[in-house]
Amino acid sequence: MKALIIGCNGLLGQNLLRTRPGPAWDLVGTGLEKAPALPESLSGYRSVDVSKRPELEAAIAAFAPDWIFNAAAVTDVDLCERDPALAGLINRDAVGWMAAAGIPMAHISSDYVFDGEAGPYLEDAPTRPLSVYGATKLESEKLALAHSPRSIIARTMTLWGRGKGSKTSFVDFVRDSLKAGKPVRIVTDQWGNPTLAEDLALGIWKLVEGGHTGTYHVAGSEWNSRHQWAEAIADHYGLDRGLIQSCLTADLKQTARRPLKSGLRTDKLAAATGFKPRDVGDQIRRMDEISPTSI
Ligand SMILES: NC(=O)c1ccc[n+]([C@@H]2O[C@H](COP(=O)([O-])OP(=O)(O)OC[C@H]3O[C@@H](n4cnc5c(N)ncnc54)[C@H](OP(=O)(O)O)[C@@H]3O)[C@@H](O)[C@H]2O)c1
Incomplete structure (x- = not known):
């Protein structure tokens, strides 16, 4: 099976590469940078700006993957509020262009689809984004699921970890x-569930390998x-x-409104895969074990 990891140089992208379930998965990637952060994990790489539709479509056609994992996004929520056109292009429109290839997608969304009045939330709780970032993420969920019945959405929150070139956690x-x-x-x-990027990556792989479809919360076990x-x-x-x-x-006095009483319940993930993401203490112990300081 070949998986194309779009945004493979970001925090989650690097963790998806590091947690590849086995040699049966051939990984290829795209990122904004000229060279990949983890070249040893990839059998192919292209520099692709996902906001340029022809560039994106050419890469998908050239790699012809069985799966597309989308880890690319504008994650600065205040920037999204100041520049809704940019947020719309990368966090929503580009996802629609990826999905239109008709290839199963694993796409990442956020607790910001909720208003933070009644968290922690189950997957089917009513959504009401407070920010441009949250609105574009909610719209992207629908686009990602529209073209393949095998696609999954993994909603996550307060992601942290260490990666080459990643910002300080x-x-x-x-x-x-x-x-x-x-x-x-x-x-x-x-309020919410701090989540180790490695656990998000492991959860996504388990959902994909288990043949699960639809929307799942993948977040740390401590609220x-x-x-x-x-x-x-x-x-x-x-x-x-x-x-x-x-x-x-x-x-x-931040630009974008934050959901306050947020959080993501992972009962559905546990029932489907048996996977339980780590609590805060185990997350820190894990990072100290594999990467004691910023990479
Ligand atoms: N971080 C969180 O707390 C959090 C919470 C909930 C959900 N999420 C979601 O989780 C996913 C992964 O987030 P992350 O924390 O791994 O983010 P990240 O480290 O910022 O990675 C995002 C990647 O997307 C790339 N990117 C941005 N614009 C691009 C473009 N036009 N073309 C191609 N690549 C582009 C970035 O490249 P550059 O770095 O070179 O700009 C970066 O490598 C995202 O969907 C995010 O929305 C994150």
């Missing part, structure tokens, strides 16, 4: 700040506030919790 930011004796201001009113997450990080590394100051989301 929340865990590393908190650890490094506290180690340096610097106070950090962390919101107490945003907490961002502030509690920071405290767990401090405790894990034996650092001073007293440096973690509290604030509210409204104090940050």
